[in-house]
Amino acid sequence: MTQEPRPTRRHLLGYAGAGGLGLVAGGAAGIALGLGEDPATGAEPTVPTTLSPYGPHQPGVTAPTARANRLVALDLRADVDRDALARLMRLWSGTLAALTQGRPAPGDTAPDLAQANTDLTVTVGWGRSLFERTGLVSARPAALAEVPAFTHDRLEERWSGGDLLLMVGAAEDTTVNHALRRLLLDAEPFATQRWEQEGSWRGLDAQQSPHTGRNLFGQVDGTGNLRVDDPLFDPTVWAKTPGWFAGGTTVVVRRIRMDLDLWDTLTRAEQEQAVGRDLAVGAPLTGTAETDVPDLDARDEQGRPVIAANAHVRLSHPTTNGGARILRRGLNYTAYDARTGRREAGLVFCSFQADIDSQFTRIQQRLDQGDALNEWTTAIGSAAFAILPGFTEGGFLGDRLLG
Numbered sequence: 569m570t571q572e573p574r575p576t577r578r579h580l581l582g583y584a585g586a587g588g589l590g591l592v593a594g595g596a597a598g599i600a601l602g603l604g605e606d607p608a609t610g611a612e613p614t615v616p617t618t619l620s621p622y623g624p625h626q627p628g629v630t631a632p633t634a635r636a637n638r639l640v641a642l643d644l645r646a647d648v649d650r651d652a653l654a655r656l657m658r659l660w661s662g663t664l665a666a667l668t669q670g671r672p673a674p675g676d677t678a679p680d681l682a683q684a685n686t687d688l689t690v691t692v693g694w695g696r697s698l699f700e701r702t703g704l705v706s707a708r709p710a711a712l713a714e715v716p717a718f719t720h721d722r723l724e725e726r727w728s729g730g731d732l733l734l735m736v737g738a739a740e741d742t743t744v745n746h747a748l749r750r751l752l753l754d755a756e757p758f759a760t761q762r763w764e765q766e767g768s769w770r771g772l773d774a775q776q777s778p779h780t781g782r783n784l785f786g787q788v789d790g791t792g793n794l795r796v797d798d799p800l801f802d803p804t805v806w807a808k809t810p811g812w813f814a815g816g817t818t819v820v821v822r823r824i825r826m827d828l829d830l831w832d833t834l835t836r837a838e839q840e841q842a843v844g845r846d847l848a849v850g851a852p853l854t855g856t857a858e859t860d861v862p863d864l865d866a867r868d869e870q871g872r873p874v875i876a877a878n879a880h881v882r883l884s885h886p887t888t889n890g891g892a893r894i895l896r897r898g899l900n901y902t903a904y905d906a907r908t909g910r911r912e913a914g915l916v917f918c919s920f921q922a923d924i925d926s927q928f929t930r931i932q933q934r935l936d937q938g939d940a941l942n943e944w945t946t947a948i949g950s951a952a953f954a955i956l957p958g959f960t961e962g963g964f965l966g967d968r969l970l971g
């Protein structure tokens with residue numbers, strides 16, 4: 569059964585700005601990334617839809633953050649060469665094209681789980697090591713630089729690295745799991761699973777209207793992201809390399825543990841100072857509405873900066889980082905560790921950018937040096953991937969390089 573979503577002009581414009589990504593069926597939910605439509609301007613209700621798998625970019629990059637998400641990294645088997653990689657990309661492209669359009673994948677043993685209007689997207693990436701293992705180093709985009717070590721990192725192997733990335737998002741986890749199972753079965757002759765991370769996001773409010781979601785500290789998170797129709801969006805996100813990688817991007821996936829118990833010991837004012845925004849609506853401490861621009865020069869009566877020198881928004885802001893910007897997607901995770909009897913919580917932090925070095929790494933270096941949040945957050949995993957350009961019907965992911 570298909571639902572009848574309510575398309576809105578704003579929603580469709582959001583997609584046009586993202587490079588003509590099409591909707592297969594339905595038509596709503598084409599909001600700009602779930603970054604928070606300004607409630608004051610009246611965001612309209614939305615329902616899950618079906619996103620076309622085809623286009624210049626993989627649609628998962630600009631789609632609104634899904635409620636249910638799983639990221640899986642895989643390592644290629646030793647005998648996988650360029651031709652075998654091409655076979656895997658053909659298989660995955662066929663599977664994800666079918667599933668995202670609500671059709672069973674070839675050989676699907678549970679075809680009834682393939683449904684339209686589930687917001688399903690599958691995004692595929694290649695790690696630096698993949699290019700080495702398949703003799704493709706000369707084709708490796710310069711944008712996919714190695715992420716350096718940072719002082720506050722406490723990285724664990726079990727959340728780091730990988731030759732391949734699958735990022736699967738949908739309106740609920742059953743669809744995510746079905747898609748992932750088909751894709752992992754396809755991959756079996758070619759690769760083994762390295763890690764899996766799960767994360768959720770609440771990008772819709774109780775009225776099903778898009779709003780900026782919250783992380784597990786309770787902060788409104790995602791406000792500063794560019795909208796897809798902002799003129800700065802394309803240069804921030806899409807790689808500038810001509811040739812086979814045109815239309816691609818890069819992603820850095822950081823598993824960041826958040827110490828909720830320690831955070832709870834702070835006063836509300838201390839929590840707000842750490843970021844430089846209030847907790848109720850996410851307004852900068854120099855403003856009243858979420859979308860007010862933070863005034864980093866504002867001083868109080870004693871001449872002290874209203875937004876503290878070490879506040880997260882000051883140190884991550886483009887003006888502090890030579891104009892560097894990223895497109896952030898946070899996914900909340902929790903995990904119970906039966907060995908310690910403790911629950912761990914955090915953010916699967918995904919940073920998309922045209923170029924890792926001059927964008928993610930530049931900002932992260934600044935945060936590593938002085939971010940107030942370092943006291944309650946610790947990166948325990950890190951991985952980086954080139955997100956392949958999109959593909960057209962009849963083609964496959966990476967076909968400009970492997971075809």
Ligand code: HEM
Nearest residue numbers: 787788789790791792824843881884885886915931932945
């Ligand atoms: C668990 C870790 C983190 C938490 C809890 C967190 C939280 C936040 C919050 C609440 C905001 C303000 C609202 C918004 O604009 O979204 C923000 C902004 C931002 N954060 Fe983070 N963040 C984390 C990690 C990071 C990391 C690792 C980076 C980059 C390397 C980063 C980069 C940014 C940027 C660029 C902004 C927008 C600044 C602006 O333009 O105003 N954040 N973050």
